[in-house]
Amino acid sequence: MDREKHKQYCANLEISLKKGLVKKILRQREGLEELSLEIDGCAQKGLSFPQLTGPAETGDEVWVNTTAVDLKLGSGGRHFIAANLSRPERKEVKKGGHIIKLRYTPLQLKVNTLEESFPEIFKEHDSIDGLPVIILELHSMLLPAVYTLKEALPGLKLTYIMTDGGALPLVLSEQVYYLKQEGLLDCTITVGHAFGGDLECVNIYTALLGAKHILGSDVAIIAMGPGIVGTGTVFGFTGIEQGENINRVGLLRGRAVTCPRISFLDSRSRHRGISHHSITSFSRVAHFPAEIALPVVDGERRSLLSRQLAEHNLPGIHKLTWHETGEITAGLSGLSFKVTSMGRTVSDDPYFFAAPAAAAKAVLNLIKDKKEERKC
Structure with a gap:
């Protein structure tokens, strides 16, 4: 990369977050929920991981990560629930294990290895x-x-x-x-x-x-x-x-x-x-x-x-x-x-x-x- 192009290069670290409303729970299995969402007045689908953000219920207001869908990606092109604004607090972590995954991110979690x-x-x-x-x-x-x-x-x-x-x-x-x-x-x-x-x-x-x-x-x-x-x-x-x-x-x-x-x-x-x-x-x-x-x-x-x-x-x-x-x-x-x-x-x-x-x-x-x- 020549010097001029290097100056113009930017990693463009970005995330797209939008508020959404849970309209319906479409499917549930252990650890995963597929939700019908309303985002900016439009019907959308999203996935929620209850272990990270808690279980969702109809009527919940949520923060939705729309980055992959906005970029029209393939296998990663889904909305994901980033936070449940209606039930933001989670229980305290249990004792046993202190290794952290997703380290130094807002969703870092403790596991017992x-x-x-x-x-x-x-x-x-x-x-x-x-x-x-x-x-x-x-x-x-x-x-x-x-x-x-x-x-x-x-x-x-x-x-x-x-x-x-x-x-x-x-x-x-x-x-x-x-x-x-x-x-x-x-x-x-x-x-x-x-x-x-x-x-x-x-x-x-x-x-x-x-x-x-x-x-x-x-x-x-x-x-x-x-x-x-x-x-x-x-x-x-x-x-x-x-x-x-x-x-x-x-x-x-x-x-x-x-x-x-x-x-x-x-x-x-x-x-x-x-x-x-x-x-x-x-x-x-x-x-x-x-x-x-x-x-x-x-x-x-x-x-x-x-x-x-x-x-x-x-x-x-x-x-x-x-x-x-x-x-x-x-x-x-x-x-x-x-x-x-x-x-x-x-x-x-x-x-x-x-x-x-x-x-x-x-x-x-x-x-x-x-x-x-x-x-x-």
Whole structure:
């Protein structure tokens, strides 16, 4: 950036707040309320997190954060209740735990972390002893991976570790709500400034150690919450944490299994075939080897993926495996929950959803191999 442009640059840190009136509570589930609002005389919809701002009631006057909607954003384009003016006071915090999330903001909240509750575990262990860890870029990849694992081994104990690369409140995830209701996900841990999991941790390292040595998990899955930040630049996206998480698992001596973001429908060339996000994470950010699982594809699609993998020397850095996933994508299409990513369904863009299913199949192979070793 030249000096003149630098002078003109401004970060433009701004927030848009408007007064609104709660007209109706449209939907409620634990930790989340969808509200019908009147803002500036117009009917709008908004979300409220009762843990932060208290439960809403019809007729309440509220402060509404309209920033994302004003900017016409995609996955983040919703109104959020910032404060309930009709019931502004909240109860005093309970004793137990003193770690603060959303630190130094008006909504900073206290949590009780695993590190505080089980300090002896974290003093005793510095390894996850080969625990298989599926590392995903996008939140929409979570359900296909969990579904694949539980279809094959219903008794498998799964822990989802949600990072703060996307949405911060776990309760915003419809996928997690569905998986928990169906008994497919055993435990959730929120790390960094993400919050609202069954358990809380300061970072991903301690979450992995907790998943292994406190929860006794068979498999852990790391992925951000709903939404991702991207700028169209090589390193400017929050999904870059995928490469960093491969390193974290490697440092803790786990088994890192991952998958690329694949699409043959995306109109953006940088996301066609294997996304540039995955290429960057695997070739330039990850310094530990991982198993990269891919779905079996035919013809020109296979040629495109193979060429992209070879161009960035991924076969020389990581272990590549290919897996049949047709029965999994067919099963996903038959669920009562509508599986989508960026508005696209499984039938629209099957290979996007097949990729995390392939990662789950790779983990199932690891589990099978381990059982065979024990027999010998």
